[in-house]
Amino acid sequence: MYVPPRPRPPLFGILPLPEHRAVTRALRTETVGGLVLLAAAVVALVWANSPAREAYESLRDFHFGIPSLGLDLSVQHWTADGLLTLFFLVAGIELKRELVVGELRTPATALLPVVAAVSGMVVPAALYLLTTSAGGGRPDGWAVPMATDIAFALAVLAVLSTHLPAALRAFLLTLAVVDDLGAILVIAVFFTSSLDIVALGGALVALVVIHVLQRFRVTGWWWYVPLGVAAWALMYNGGVHATVAGVAIGLILRTRRDEGGDGRAAEAASPGERTEHVLRPVSAGVAVPLFALFAAGVSISGSALGEVFTRPEPLGVLLGLVVGKTVGIFAATYLAARFTRARLNPDLAWADVLAIAVLAGIGFTVALLMGELAFADPEVVEQIKAAVLVASLLAAVVAAVLVRQRNGVYRRLWEEETRDEDGDGIPDIYQRGRADESVRAPAGEEVADGLRGHR
Known part of the structure; x- marks a missing residue:
C-alpha cells in the first residue's frame, strides 16, 4: 500500500517548545545587553568627538597588569583580549548547545542556517576583496565584514518594539552563533603572531x-x-588571540543534563547552562559594552566620514556588511529552500527573510575586533571602525523600514505563539496543535518531551 510522504515542515514554522524556551531566555538577556551596548557606543562617539577627547584617549591607552607574566596591556587591550573572552566563552557554550540539543544537532535542521551563515561570511569577504582589488587597496581586512552582532541587532528590534516571530529570531541567533565560530576560526588561523x-x-x-x-x-x-x-593567559602569551581560549572552554563544558542512573545524580541544569546563566548577563551587560566604549571612539568629522566612501578598505567593509551580508544570506536561504523543495511558512513572506538578512549586516563588536587585528596602521584602523559604524547604522535603518512594514503580521504571530489562557506556563499553541499540519512544530516528539518534562 502506497503511503504518501509527510509534507516537509515549512521554513520558519513554530519552534519545538524546548527550543522556544532556550531561544527566549537567550534573546531576553541579549536584548537588554544590546541596549547597553548601543548606549556605550553612543557615549564613545560623543566622548571621542568632544573637547574631552584627550581624556578618552589617555584612559583608553593607560597600561596596567603584570609585566613579568607578559600581561602589561592597555585598557583597550584588556577589554578586547580579556573581557571579550567572556563573550566568546558564552558563544562557545551557545554553539555547543546548538550542536548537542539545538538546531545544529542534525544535518537536516542544520543545513539552512549553516549554509546561510557560511554564504553570509563568504560573500562579504569576496565583495571586500573585489572592492579593494579594483581600488588598489589592501586585502588585509577581508574578515572584517564577516560577522553579525546579535546583541546590536536585537537592540534595534527592541527600539522598534517589534514582535518578530520566535522562529525568525532563532534563525538570526543561529546565524550569529555560526558567524562567531567562523570569526574565531579566522582569528585562530590568520591573526596569530609568532607562536x-x-x-x-x-x-x-x-x-x-x-x-x-x-x-x-x-x-x-x-x-x-x-x-x-x-x-x-597561556593562550595570549602563546601568540594565539586569547579569545580562542573562551570558545575552547565553552565547547568543553557539558550542555546535556545528567538524567540520573549509572551512579550519577540527576541534574537540574548542565554545567554549560549554569555557566551561561551566570556569565551571559556579565558578557552582554558589562564585557561587550566596555569593549565598545573603548573601540568605537572614532572621529566622525566630515573628512573622516568621506573617507569611508572614497578609500577602498573602508568602502569594502561598508559594501561587505550592507550588501554582501544581505545578498549572501538571502540568496543562500532562497536557493536552499528551492532545491530542497521546502516551502516558506504561509504566515510569512520572503520580505521577512530579506529583513533578517539586512539586519545581519550589523557587524559591530566582532567587526571592530577584526579591524584592530587586521591592520597595524592606526589611521587605517580608524577608517575601518568608521566604516563599521556607518555600515551598521545603514543596515539598522534599512532593516527597521522592512520590519516596521510587517510588524502587524509579527504582532499577530507573536500573540498566537505566547497566548497562555489556562496560565500553566505552556503556550496554548503547543497543547492544542494547529489545524493545518503543515505549520506544526517540525519535531513533534521534542514538543511532547518538553511538555512531559515541564509537568
Missing part, C-alpha cells in the same frame, strides 16, 4: 584538565576559574 609552543602546550594542558574534570563530573568554581584564567 610560543611551550605556552600553547600549557594552555592545551589546562584545557585537557577542564575536560577531564567535566568527564568525571567534578563541580566547584574554584577548580575551573583558575584553570580558565591560566588557559587564557
Whole structure:
C-alpha cells in the first residue's frame, strides 16, 4: 500500500517548545545587553568627538597588569583580549548547545542556517576583496565584514518594539552563533603572531584538565576559574588571540543534563547552562559594552566620514556588511529552500527573510575586533571602525523600514505563539496543535518531551 510522504515542515514554522524556551531566555538577556551596548557606543562617539577627547584617549591607552607574566596591556587591550573572552566563552557554550540539543544537532535542521551563515561570511569577504582589488587597496581586512552582532541587532528590534516571530529570531541567533565560530576560526588561523609552543602546550594542558574534570563530573568554581584564567593567559602569551581560549572552554563544558542512573545524580541544569546563566548577563551587560566604549571612539568629522566612501578598505567593509551580508544570506536561504523543495511558512513572506538578512549586516563588536587585528596602521584602523559604524547604522535603518512594514503580521504571530489562557506556563499553541499540519512544530516528539518534562 502506497503511503504518501509527510509534507516537509515549512521554513520558519513554530519552534519545538524546548527550543522556544532556550531561544527566549537567550534573546531576553541579549536584548537588554544590546541596549547597553548601543548606549556605550553612543557615549564613545560623543566622548571621542568632544573637547574631552584627550581624556578618552589617555584612559583608553593607560597600561596596567603584570609585566613579568607578559600581561602589561592597555585598557583597550584588556577589554578586547580579556573581557571579550567572556563573550566568546558564552558563544562557545551557545554553539555547543546548538550542536548537542539545538538546531545544529542534525544535518537536516542544520543545513539552512549553516549554509546561510557560511554564504553570509563568504560573500562579504569576496565583495571586500573585489572592492579593494579594483581600488588598489589592501586585502588585509577581508574578515572584517564577516560577522553579525546579535546583541546590536536585537537592540534595534527592541527600539522598534517589534514582535518578530520566535522562529525568525532563532534563525538570526543561529546565524550569529555560526558567524562567531567562523570569526574565531579566522582569528585562530590568520591573526596569530609568532607562536610560543611551550605556552600553547600549557594552555592545551589546562584545557585537557577542564575536560577531564567535566568527564568525571567534578563541580566547584574554584577548580575551573583558575584553570580558565591560566588557559587564557597561556593562550595570549602563546601568540594565539586569547579569545580562542573562551570558545575552547565553552565547547568543553557539558550542555546535556545528567538524567540520573549509572551512579550519577540527576541534574537540574548542565554545567554549560549554569555557566551561561551566570556569565551571559556579565558578557552582554558589562564585557561587550566596555569593549565598545573603548573601540568605537572614532572621529566622525566630515573628512573622516568621506573617507569611508572614497578609500577602498573602508568602502569594502561598508559594501561587505550592507550588501554582501544581505545578498549572501538571502540568496543562500532562497536557493536552499528551492532545491530542497521546502516551502516558506504561509504566515510569512520572503520580505521577512530579506529583513533578517539586512539586519545581519550589523557587524559591530566582532567587526571592530577584526579591524584592530587586521591592520597595524592606526589611521587605517580608524577608517575601518568608521566604516563599521556607518555600515551598521545603514543596515539598522534599512532593516527597521522592512520590519516596521510587517510588524502587524509579527504582532499577530507573536500573540498566537505566547497566548497562555489556562496560565500553566505552556503556550496554548503547543497543547492544542494547529489545524493545518503543515505549520506544526517540525519535531513533534521534542514538543511532547518538553511538555512531559515541564509537568
